[in-house]
Amino acid sequence: MVHGLGNKIGEGGCAEVFEWEDGSKIIKLAKPNTIPAALQAELHHCRTAWSCGLPVPRPYDLVDVGGRSGAVFERIYGEPIMKRFVERAVEQSRLQQPMDIMDDYIDAKITAQLFHQIHSHSVANMPSQRENIRNDISRAQYLTEAEKAAVIAELDELPIRQQLCHGDPNPGNILLRDNDAVIIDWNNASIGNPEADLAEYVIMIRYAILPPHLPNEASVLLDATRETCITLFMEEYERLSGIRYADVEPWILPMAARKLVADGIFEEEKCLLINEIRRRLHIC
Known part of the structure; x- marks a missing residue:
């Protein structure tokens, strides 16, 4: 056992997560598919959010553990x-x-409040959201070159804003601590349009296929309440910001195309996204 390295407590597509030192910290150790610069970027993004006073884990250092890069x-x-x-x-x-389908089973209102808090900041020295989206669309293997070009053309018509965005509004990235929400995993953070974060949340709730290891009851409840969750989320966000679902709708197309390159989503979900992309391109 490497000094300071404790039990493994989690794993994602790019890193393994372990207890670190006295247990008050964690370390994300890069997998072979992840370059050290990616962890350095996540650390920088989290430091930026921390400096804004946002509810994020305190970032520490980049370290080397047995030849593997790790962020603490x-x-x-x-x-x-x-x-x-x-x-x-x-x-x-x-x-x-x-079942009361109007109940906020997935804490959509808390999520909306958290993202409005994030989007209220504008900071320097962060990646361009629009360039990230454009690059991801260009890498989407499931679309033709003509389809990619059409999606990027739609993206280029959208207004430009310069707000802090998280880039991965996944309910798994939001932790509730003493009734307050804390958001983790800042590797996809950027400066851009809040509507992109909101569109990604809408897409996630509307089309997500839950992992097979989860109880079937979770899929049943999600299927019954998907659109209600989206409505509750957008109503709360609009109350706080004035941004409406109609403002988010044009972002569904590029964000769905971008999501095709994401790790950890099932082929069934990708098929749903491809159908939605092609439906919207046909309408356009």
């Missing part, structure tokens, strides 16, 4: 929103409670 962060002891959603679904099924 504060350990957040909290309950992921996605975990709470699954537990609610199982409990409701166990108790055979009737």
Whole structure:
């Protein structure tokens, strides 16, 4: 065991997560498919968010552990929103409670408040959201070159803003600690349009296919409440910011195309996204 390295507590597409030192910190160790610069960028993005006073893990340093690059962060002891959603679904099924589709099962309002807090900041020395989106669309293997060009043309027509954006509004990245939300995983952060974050959240809720290891009750509840979750999310965000669903709608096309290069989504979900992209291109 490397000195300071504790138990493994998580894993993503690009890194493994371990306890670090006394347990008050975690370290993300890069997998072979991840270059050290990616962890350095995530650390920088998190430092930027931390300096804005946003609810994020305190960032520490980039270190080398047995030849692997690692980024050290504060350990957040909290309950992921996605975990709470699954537990609610199982409990409701166990108790055979009737489903109220207007209940905020996935904490959409808390998520909207958190993202409005993030989007209220404009900072320097961050990647361009628009360039990131354009580059990802160009790499999407499931679309023809003509389709990619058409999506990018639609993207280029959208207004430009310069707000801090997280880039991965996944319920699994939001932890609830003492009833306050903390957001982790800042590797995709950038400066750009809040509408892009919002569109990605809408796409995620509308089309997500849950992993097969999760209880079936979670998929049943999500399928029954997808559009209600989106409505609750957008109503709360509009109340705080004035940005409406109609402002987000034009961003669905480029963000769906971008998501085709994301790690960790199933082929079934990619097929749903491709169908939605082609439907919108045909309408255009």
